[in-house]
Amino acid sequence: xxxxxxxxxxxxxxxxxNATMNCSYKTSIxxxxxxxxxxxxxxxxxxxxxxNEREKHSGRLRVTLDTSKKSSSLLITASRAADTAxxxxxxxxxxxxxxxxxxxxxxxxxxx
Amino acid sequence: xxTIHQWPATLVQPVGSPLSLECTxxxxxxxxxxxxxxxxxxxxxxxxxxxxxxxxSSEVPQNLSASRPQDRQFILSSKKLLLSDSGFYLCAWTxxxxxxxxxxxxxxxxxxx
Numbered sequence: 001x002x003x004x005x006x007x008x009x010x011x012x013x014x015x016x017x018n019a020t021m022n023c024s025y026k027t028s029i030x031x032x033x034x035x036x037x038x039x040x041x042x043x044x045x046x047x048x049x050x051x052n053e054r055e056k057h058s059g060r061l062r063v064t065l066d067t068s069k070k071s072s073s074l075l076i077t078a079s080r081a082a083d084t085a086x087x088x089x090x091x092x093x094x095x096x097x098x099x100x101x102x103x104x105x106x107x108x109x110x111x112x
Numbered sequence: 113x114x115t116i117h118q119w120p121a122t123l124v125q126p127v128g129s130p131l132s133l134e135c136t137x138x139x140x141x142x143x144x145x146x147x148x149x150x151x152x153x154x155x156x157x158x159x160x161x162x163x164x165x166x167x168x169s170s171e172v173p174q175n176l177s178a179s180r181p182q183d184r185q186f187i188l189s190s191k192k193l194l195l196s197d198s199g200f201y202l203c204a205w206t207x208x209x210x211x212x213x214x215x216x217x218x219x220x221x222x223x224x225x
Contacts, residue, residue: 030211031211033213033214035214040200040219040221041218041219042118042202042204042216042217042218042219043156043202043204043214043216044216045213045214045215048211048213050211088155088156090214092211099146099158099161099171100158100214101158102148102155102156103155104154104155105154105155
């Protein structure tokens with residue numbers, strides 16, 4: 001299965017600290033995406049990084065991709081209580097159908 | 113702007129009853145449409161995807177089926193629900209372009225009793 005796997009499963013930090021989540025996957029990809037899910041809601045797209053990119057930034061988010069290790073990391077800097085959510089990585093299946101396969105997620109809790 | 117509507121938000125159904133969940137997208141044409149299921153505390157499992165009217169692909173064998181009767185309408189159905197069909201069902205769309213992000217609805221919480 002192409003499904004990714006996030007690490008850690010759960011993370012609890014104080015407001016203002018940085019949060020780092022990792023994602024590992026199994027097969028070659030064209031791109032990797034990160035999503036956020038508030039409890040009981042749909043997922044929201046955060047950032048996409050292509051296989052030929054190594055790092056990408058968006059506001060307080062920084063994503064890295066290491067295709068040789070088949071891994072990615074999501075860094076949230078200066079965390080806020082509102083960042084509390086589950087974070088998922090998703091990879092494509094290279095079939096061209098734009099199907100995404102999601103990991104099991106990291107549950108982030110930011111304590112005010 | 114594009115919006116996605118998914119209903120109902122919650123549903124409690126007895127085992128053996130039928131199911132129909134509906135998803136519609138506004139503000140775009142010819143989207144790729146997806147149904148995902150999320151078990152409690154788990155990741156998302158891709159159930160079905162559609163690249164056009166009447167075109168349905170299934171990712172896993174199961175008790176469910178999907179249909180796309182109109183360009184921006186995607187329906188998830190079952191003739192007889194099982195306990196194992198309980199979960200959080202999410203509809204999503206994307207433009208017909210490789211490496212484009214998915215846009216999700218707010219989901220339907222289905223409990224089969």
